[in-house]
Amino acid sequence: MTHETPKQGWLARLFNPPRGSAPYLFLMPYIVLFLVFGLFPLLFSIYLSFHIWNPIKGLDSMEYTGFENYVLAWGDPVLWKALYNTVWLAITSGLAQHLVAIPTACVLVALGSRLRHWLTSAYFLPYVTSTVAVSLVFFSMYSPNTGIINKLLIALSESDLFGWAFSWVPDVMPLRWLEDTFLVKPAVAFLVFWKYTGFNIVLYTTGLMTIPRDLYEAARVDGASAFRRFWHISLPLLRPFIFFAVTLTIIGNLQLFEEPFILTRGTGGVGHSAETISMYLFRIGWEYLDMGVASAISWMLFILIGILTAIHFKLFGRQGLGEH
Amino acid sequence: MSRVQYKNIRKSFGDTEVVRDFSMTIEDGEFMVLLGESGCGKSTLLRILAGLETQTSGDIYIGERCVNGLDAKDRNLAMVFQSYALYPHMTVYENIAFALKMKKLPRTEIDEKVQWAAKMLKLDTLLDRKPKALSGGQRQRVAMGRAMVRTPEVFLFDEPLSNLDAKLRTEMRHEIKSLHRKLGTTTIYVTHDQVEAMTLADRIVIMNKGVISQVGTPEEVFHHPANLFVAQFIGSPAMNIFDGVLTRQAGNQWVIESGGSTLPLPPRFHAQATETLAVKVGIRPSDIHVLEGASHAEHLHPVDFKVEDQELLGAAINLTLHTGDVTLLAEAPGDMKFAPGTAQRAWLNLDALHVFDARTGETLSGRNTAAAA
Ligand SMILES: Nc1ncnc2c1ncn2[C@@H]1O[C@H](COP(=O)(O)OP(=O)(O)OP(=O)(O)O)[C@@H](O)[C@H]1O
Numbered sequence: 217m218t219h220e221t222p223k224q225g226w227l228a229r230l231f232n233p234p235r236g237s238a239p240y241l242f243l244m245p246y247i248v249l250f251l252v253f254g255l256f257p258l259l260f261s262i263y264l265s266f267h268i269w270n271p272i273k274g275l276d277s278m279e280y281t282g283f284e285n286y287v288l289a290w291g292d293p294v295l296w297k298a299l300y301n302t303v304w305l306a307i308t309s310g311l312a313q314h315l316v317a318i319p320t321a322c323v324l325v326a327l328g329s330r331l332r333h334w335l336t337s338a339y340f341l342p343y344v345t346s347t348v349a350v351s352l353v354f355f356s357m358y359s360p361n362t363g364i365i366n367k368l369l370i371a372l373s374e375s376d377l378f379g380w381a382f383s384w385v386p387d388v389m390p391l392r393w394l395e396d397t398f399l400v401k402p403a404v405a406f407l408v409f410w411k412y413t414g415f416n417i418v419l420y421t422t423g424l425m426t427i428p429r430d431l432y433e434a435a436r437v438d439g440a441s442a443f444r445r446f447w448h449i450s451l452p453l454l455r456p457f458i459f460f461a462v463t464l465t466i467i468g469n470l471q472l473f474e475e476p477f478i479l480t481r482g483t484g485g486v487g488h489s490a491e492t493i494s495m496y497l498f499r500i501g502w503e504y505l506d507m508g509v510a511s512a513i514s515w516m517l518f519i520l521i522g523i524l525t526a527i528h529f530k531l532f533g534r535q536g537l538g539e540h
Numbered sequence: 541m542s543r544v545q546y547k548n549i550r551k552s553f554g555d556t557e558v559v560r561d562f563s564m565t566i567e568d569g570e571f572m573v574l575l576g577e578s579g580c581g582k583s584t585l586l587r588i589l590a591g592l593e594t595q596t597s598g599d600i601y602i603g604e605r606c607v608n609g610l611d612a613k614d615r616n617l618a619m620v621f622q623s624y625a626l627y628p629h630m631t632v633y634e635n636i637a638f639a640l641k642m643k644k645l646p647r648t649e650i651d652e653k654v655q656w657a658a659k660m661l662k663l664d665t666l667l668d669r670k671p672k673a674l675s676g677g678q679r680q681r682v683a684m685g686r687a688m689v690r691t692p693e694v695f696l697f698d699e700p701l702s703n704l705d706a707k708l709r710t711e712m713r714h715e716i717k718s719l720h721r722k723l724g725t726t727t728i729y730v731t732h733d734q735v736e737a738m739t740l741a742d743r744i745v746i747m748n749k750g751v752i753s754q755v756g757t758p759e760e761v762f763h764h765p766a767n768l769f770v771a772q773f774i775g776s777p778a779m780n781i782f783d784g785v786l787t788r789q790a791g792n793q794w795v796i797e798s799g800g801s802t803l804p805l806p807p808r809f810h811a812q813a814t815e816t817l818a819v820k821v822g823i824r825p826s827d828i829h830v831l832e833g834a835s836h837a838e839h840l841h842p843v844d845f846k847v848e849d850q851e852l853l854g855a856a857i858n859l860t861l862h863t864g865d866v867t868l869l870a871e872a873p874g875d876m877k878f879a880p881g882t883a884q885r886a887w888l889n890l891d892a893l894h895v896f897d898a899r900t901g902e903t904l905s906g907r908n909t910a911a912a913a
Pocket residue numbers: 553558576577578579580581582583584585732
């Protein structure tokens with residue numbers, strides 16, 4: 217007999233793990249999933265962006281090209297068109313979302329709790345509904361001949377009450393919302409606006425609820441009208457929430473994909489008129505089967521989002537985060 | 541500056557009636573203090589006057605004008621909130637200037653007034669700070685400044701000193717009083733601190749569960765409480781109250797029998813003594829003397845007690861005395877010595893004796909009821 221502890225078999229070791237490792241073992245399922253589906257693709261896409269690779273031809277076809285993918289993407293006018301579209305959609309729908317959400321939230325808070333709960337739930341519904349389903353519904357609403365939007369415009373132009381304001385409608389019918397290069401961006405922007413405003417309303421309602429009631433009462437006694445109470449009390453105290461919501465909007469809107477993809481049936485619209493950067497890199501990757509360039513573009517998009525968010529933080533961060 | 545009238549004000553939140561038929565006139569320039577226990581409806585009354593709450597029924601007059609339905613922003617009142625309600629995103633200067641800005645006064649005039657208030661409240665070095673960077677007392681002064689620059693018709697204070705320490709409280713009390721002397725603006729001041737009420741008020745309203753218990757000057761409510769509630773509420777340490785029976789003795793002499801001893805009924809209650817009656821008798825600890833000095837005076841009535849306990853407070857001793865089934869608190873000079881368990885004679889000041897009907901709680905002395913009307 218020696219004094220050595222008996223050698224443990226692998227099975228025994230598995231059921232008798234070293235001290236202190238228990239937390240990590242419990243976290244293992246998540247860590248494994250994160251490594252496989254989170255970290256690996258991230259690093260792999262950096263690697264890819266410096267290679268030419270057609271995924272169909274297998275891993276052997278990978279070829280190092282240095283910065284060529286980046287140069288290639290940079291020189292493609294469609295990239296700049298897509299970038300313009302993305303920023304246009306982000307600003308138009310984003311601005312509208314916040315300009316509508318803030319006053320709506322104020323009204324909701326003033327309505328009292330029961331009505332507020334019902335209405336915020338209703339406004340939130342689009343946000344939790346499947347984007348694909350919603351986009352398909354909007355697709356049919358925008359349809360030139362059978363869509364409800366054009367039908368409504370025609371009905372309005374024929375009505376006695378509003379006819380005078382809609383006399384231009386018959387001349388331009390049918391409006392091709394999703395094919396017209398001029399109309400398609402607003403059409404997409406409206407869907408995005410409709411889908412995400414509710415989320416912002418909920419956020420701003422929560423924000424408004426944190427403002428003590430007595431501040432409004434003090435302002436009232438100080439002679440401030442409802443609008444001035446909104447302007448001098450609600451708005452400044454809502455700043456951290458506005459900052460947070462706008463950050464989310466910047467990050468989300470720059471990655472816009474499903475809505476324009478489905479509304480334009482994957483084409484990006486006539487002459488790339490509604491193609492966003494995400495759609496563009498999707499097309500490069502899966503239609504042209506050029507994963508290298510697609511990865512390069514996705515990293516360029518990442519850097520763009522980073523820069524814009526940084527500017528936003530720089531400009532509004534100190535106030536936005538409530539540091540005085 | 542204006543006279544304020546509450547006329548038959550009622551206020552219910554849902555099923556609970558918080559204010560019941562409240563009527564009162566506050567004269568032009570008067571300093572009126574609303575005093576009462578927590579939750580008796582003081583803040584509610586202020587908020588109704590300010591227009592932050594709507595009365596269920598009744599009328600509010602400011603000056604000659606009925607202001608029912610007039611929005612708070614148009615009533616031209618200045619209010620200091622219980623919570624101060626400073627605007628957290630504005631500097632001290634902006635906080636004080638806010639109401640003036642709302643009135644669209646010219647910039648130079650605003651500046652003049654803010655500087656004046658800041659100097660008066662010793663805030664001049666703090667004007668650029670945000671409320672977060674102020675101490676409780678400084679915040680309270682900012683809240684005061686916000687009201688002061690207004691030249692309102694009425695000042696409303698809702699327990700403005702409740703968050704301060706004792707020293708600051710005394711200091712601010714003096715500042716509020718001198719401010720009122722200087723400006724002469726009608727003021728309604730809510731508190732549940734009776735020292736504040738006694739020192740500040742021209743008149744005090746004592747509220748009990750949404751109704752007025754007594755209205756009067758500080759002297760009146762202290763020396764002539766209209767009922768048991770006021771008697772027990774005003775004064776510290778609280779008035780001794782014990783049960784007694786008003787009885788007629790031989791020779792048409794009315795006495796109060798209590799716990800085996802007999803007290804002669806003070807002359808001022810004689811007119812009310814018509815039948816045998818269960819009463820509550822009240823006497824303040826300061827009206828029970830243990831020094832023999834003035835023992836021959838007519839109005840001092842000797843009673844033999846047993847000392848139960850003593851509590852040295854410094855200048856005075858709180859003495860717990862016992863006789864029969866009555867226990868009383870007396871105030872003795874701080875340099876005297878007492879031993880628990882020993883006998884002690886004490887003299888009750890009959891002039892300061894209060895007698896209340898045990899059933900209704902109202903005083904038996906007629907002239908106090910007149911004062912409350
Ligand atoms: N908005 C409201 N809804 C329901 N009940 C209320 C409301 N506001 C006040 N009350 C009730 O009315 C009563 C009086 O409230 P009020 O704030 O006037 O008391 P208070 O005398 O100012 O008390 P404190 O000294 O604690 O400030 C309380 O019982 C309170 O619970």
